[in-house]
Amino acid sequence: MRRNYLADIIFPINCLGCKAESKNGDPKDYLCEQCLDTIPSHSKLACLFCSAPVTSGEICPFCKKEHPLDYFWSVTEYGYPLVNRTIQAFKYRFVKALGEPLARLLINYWQNRKITETLKDAPLLVPVPLHRQRKNWRAYNQAEVLAEYLAKATNTKLADGALTRPIRRPPQAEITDPNQRRANAANLYACPDPARVRNQTIVLIDDVATTGSTLDECARVLKQTGAKTVGAFVVAKG
Ligand SMILES: [Zn+2]
Ligand SMILES: [Zn+2]
Numbered sequence: 001m002r003r004n005y006l007a008d009i010i011f012p013i014n015c016l017g018c019k020a021e022s023k024n025g026d027p028k029d030y031l032c033e034q035c036l037d038t039i040p041s042h043s044k045l046a047c048l049f050c051s052a053p054v055t056s057g058e059i060c061p062f063c064k065k066e067h068p069l070d071y072f073w074s075v076t077e078y079g080y081p082l083v084n085r086t087i088q089a090f091k092y093r094f095v096k097a098l099g100e101p102l103a104r105l106l107i108n109y110w111q112n113r114k115i116t117e118t119l120k121d122a123p124l125l126v127p128v129p130l131h132r133q134r135k136n137w138r139a140y141n142q143a144e145v146l147a148e149y150l151a152k153a154t155n156t157k158l159a160d161g162a163l164t165r166p167i168r169r170p171p172q173a174e175i176t177d178p179n180q181r182r183a184n185a186a187n188l189y190a191c192p193d194p195a196r197v198r199n200q201t202i203v204l205i206d207d208v209a210t211t212g213s214t215l216d217e218c219a220r221v222l223k224q225t226g227a228k229t230v231g232a233f234v235v236a237k238g
Contacts, residue, residue: 016085027097031086036101039083041075041109048072048212048232056118057231068219069212071119071203071231075109078208078238087207087236091142099142102207102235103149110154110233119231121201125151125158128206128218129165129189146235147205156203162196163189163204163218178211185217191225198226203233210238 013022017035046053047060049067054060057073064070076083090098110116116123127143135141144160151158167188175181191197204218209232219230 016089017082027095028100030089030095030098031101035082036104039076039080039105041105042077045073048209048215048237057113057115067212067216068223068230069216069232070219070229072209072212072215073109073113073115073231073233074209074235074237075105076236078210078236080236083236091138091207094138096140096145099145100149103146103153105235106146106150106205106233107153110150115203115231115233116154116156119201119203119229121229123156123201123203123231124162124197125156126162126197126202126204126218126222127160128204128214129161129163131165131168133168134171143206146207150205150233159196159200159202162191162193162202163222164192166190172210172214178213181211182213185213189218189221191221194225197222199228201229201231202227203231206232206234208236208238209234 013025013027013029015032015035016030018032020032022029044053045057047063049063050060052060057071059067059069059072078084086098089095090102125147127141127147130141147158165188169184169188172181172184175184202222204215209215215232222230
């Protein structure tokens, strides 16, 4: 009891939306149900690279010529203050419990959009990997946390570690120039066990996508290794 009491004084838990204070110090109260429900999800599907409207989340035929990624879905926009605040807290304030409500956004969208059916073949979920040092610093990979919840709720296979990131470079968030972002993402990823991805339909999972260069680079490596189809699914488009 005493420990919880002290923890509440040092870290009072307030909802990131309505600021309501948690009564019992449950980390779930960092985002209350009512506030989670206010997060709008995209009503229309658009190509990740040019924003042209598409029917089922595919990369449009024009962009497909230059991009290995086949599909892209995002639940919402990073520009919404509550989305932004929640993802920031999940990633940079180490509030791992926020993975649960964020994953709920993914789960609802996955089911409403019938993503499994769209893909035809049963997909494998692959979290976008972090470099080991960065994962150690945060204690978890936010993409893995989301992918685990999604896999469980949608009865989809999780292939954690099918894609790895052996090389350490600055995080994409620290680079603004699109060309530099592309160069920074190049040759970062590897498939240590090609048999796991060969002929598979893969859906990459991450929290945020901005230009799509990370996802595209992951898709390139996966396809080079023999993956059949690669899509990506994120909470928010930046
Ligand atoms: Zn709230
Ligand atoms: Zn396009």
